[in-house]
Amino acid sequence: MDNIVDSLNSAYQEFVAAAASVLEAKESSGGQKTAATDAALENFKQRWELFRVACDQAEEFVESVKQRIGSECLVDEATGSVAGKSGQNATTGLPPISAVRLEQMSKAVRWLVIELQQGSGTAGGPSHSHVSPPFDARFSEDAAQ
Numbered sequence: 001m002d003n004i005v006d007s008l009n010s011a012y013q014e015f016v017a018a019a020a021s022v023l024e025a026k027e028s029s030g031g032q033k034t035a036a037t038d039a040a041l042e043n044f045k046q047r048w049e050l051f052r053v054a055c056d057q058a059e060e061f062v063e064s065v066k067q068r069i070g071s072e073c074l075v076d077e078a079t080g081s082v083a084g085k086s087g088q089n090a091t092t093g094l095p096p097i098s099a100v101r102l103e104q105m106s107k108a109v110r111w112l113v114i115e116l117q118q119g120s121g122t123a124g125g126p127s128h129s130h131v132s133p134p135f136d137a138r139f140s141e142d143a144a145q
Contacts, residue, residue, distance in 0.1 A: 004061050011047070011054035018047035075099050 018040070025040035 001061070004058050008054045008058050011051040015044075015047040015051040018044040075102060 022037070022040045022044045025034070025037040029037050
């Protein structure tokens with residue numbers, strides 16, 4: 001994480017310095033277009049793109065951490081691991097499920113989302129080629145799968 005913050009900070013500092021260089025080049029040329037102002041503008045464009053890339057990488061990192069934390073919390077909640085942690089009570093009334101089963105259900109939901117997104121323009125016919133039995137928590141044979 002420190003590398004990402006350092007990279008973002010460095011890209012920002014270079015971007016600001018490039019902006020200052022453009023202003024200085026314009027001022028020294030009296031507002032006229034010169035090779036120096038063109039070079040400063042080109043450098044500014046490059047630094048802007050590098051700064052955007054650094055921002056995108058930082059955003060991707062934050063999103064991946066959010067997803068990881070969310071997944072860990074979901075697994076903890078579903079498997080009953082939160083009951084042992086201080087200050088939290090797991091009184092949801094639902095029996096805990098295994099982490100493996102939770103992952104299977106998560107994958108099934110992801111597939112359904114993908115199918116719905118891809119099949120949104122179809123005439124309502126089944127669009128999936130992999131038919132898997134639906135999960136029903138009421139039946140014990142589903143829990144054994």
